[in-house]
Amino acid sequence: YPLTFFIIFIFVEYFYKSNSKNYKIRxxxxxxxxxxxxxxxxxxxxPFILYSLFQYLKFQKLNNFKKNVFFPSIIILILFxxxxxxxxxxxxxxxxxxxxNKNQISWSVDKKELSDEQNIVxxxxxxxxxxxxxxxxxxxxxxxxxxxxxxxxxxxxxxxKILEPIxxxxxxxxxxxxxxxxxxxxxxxxxxYIILSFLSLCLWFIVMPQLRFGYAYFLxxxxxxxxxxxxxTYILGNKFRIFLIISFVFFNLSNIKRIYNDYFLPxxxxxxxxxxxxxxxxxxxxxxxxxxxxxx
Numbered sequence: 001y002p003l004t005f006f007i008i009f010i011f012v013e014y015f016y017k018s019n020s021k022n023y024k025i026r027x028x029x030x031x032x033x034x035x036x037x038x039x040x041x042x043x044x045x046x047p048f049i050l051y052s053l054f055q056y057l058k059f060q061k062l063n064n065f066k067k068n069v070f071f072p073s074i075i076i077l078i079l080f081x082x083x084x085x086x087x088x089x090x091x092x093x094x095x096x097x098x099x100x101n102k103n104q105i106s107w108s109v110d111k112k113e114l115s116d117e118q119n120i121v122x123x124x125x126x127x128x129x130x131x132x133x134x135x136x137x138x139x140x141x142x143x144x145x146x147x148x149x150x151x152x153x154x155x156x157x158x159x160x161k162i163l164e165p166i167x168x169x170x171x172x173x174x175x176x177x178x179x180x181x182x183x184x185x186x187x188x189x190x191x192x193y194i195i196l197s198f199l200s201l202c203l204w205f206i207v208m209p210q211l212r213f214g215y216a217y218f219l220x221x222x223x224x225x226x227x228x229x230x231x232x233t234y235i236l237g238n239k240f241r242i243f244l245i246i247s248f249v250f251f252n253l254s255n256i257k258r259i260y261n262d263y264f265l266p267x268x269x270x271x272x273x274x275x276x277x278x279x280x281x282x283x284x285x286x287x288x289x290x291x292x293x294x295x296x
Contacts, residue, residue, distance in 0.1 A: 033076030039213075045216075089108025089109060191228075
């Protein structure tokens with residue numbers, strides 16, 4: 001959520017609201033650097049950053065480049081390397097070639113474990129572990145190559161997990177547009193921003209297509225496409241407070257109902273306590289460790 005907030009804030013404040021060719025590149029790089037330190041998946045916003053750099057270099061004198069671009073970028077890079085090193089023993093995590101050996105740095109991650117983790121994350125995000133048995137692809141390499149994973153990903157992730165928040169956000173845009181319509185355009189570069197947001201979404205889709213990593217880019221795409229078709233800007237003003245109050249009341253009433261059903265009504269659910277299941281296990285010993293495993 002902090003990353004989503006930063007990405008959307010950078011876009012609204014320094015792209016969408018800006019009609020000038022003079023991008024505040026230092027501010028953009030600074031905030032983007034913070035975003036990148038929060039989560040590496042801020043990398044998917046890179047089309048906007050490259051675009052702002054191109055626009056800056058196109059209309060600004062090169063003698064301002066050091067002050068506005070080079071030095072801020074160096075500071076961000078140094079902070080990223082320090083943060084990465086203290087957390088993982090790697091200069092640029094997760095690039096395993098940048099990781100120190102455990103004999104050199106005691107807390108450094110194991111390179112093989114890092115490779116395995118990267119493969120697991122990629123396969124998980126693309127739905128390898130959630131395949132239906134009848135159509136299951138057993139080999140991970142076969143599953144991830146040539147977009148073989150897309151049909152399964154659509155069924156187990158896009159439809160049940162992504163479609164609903166997209167529709168909710170679209171509904172909010174329609175309501176806010178209807179109750180507070182104003183004829184005002186913020187940006188004349190809308191077409192460019194639609195292309196950039198689509199590229200960001202494509203990067204997310206190819207690399208790590210889980211909603212939590214691409215939520216900001218979904219919001220940007222929907223927001224910009226909505227702007228493109230309606231050609232106007234909807235401002236969240238006083239009338240929108242009514243909608244916020246209704247949303248707040250609805251959210252709390254539905255939450256109270258859920259808690260009542262789970263906690264007070266007799267059911268198999270043990271909320272708020274965790275459920276205890278009795279499995280037959282056996283204990284094994286290896287050196288100084290005990291391992292508990294299912295007998296099956």
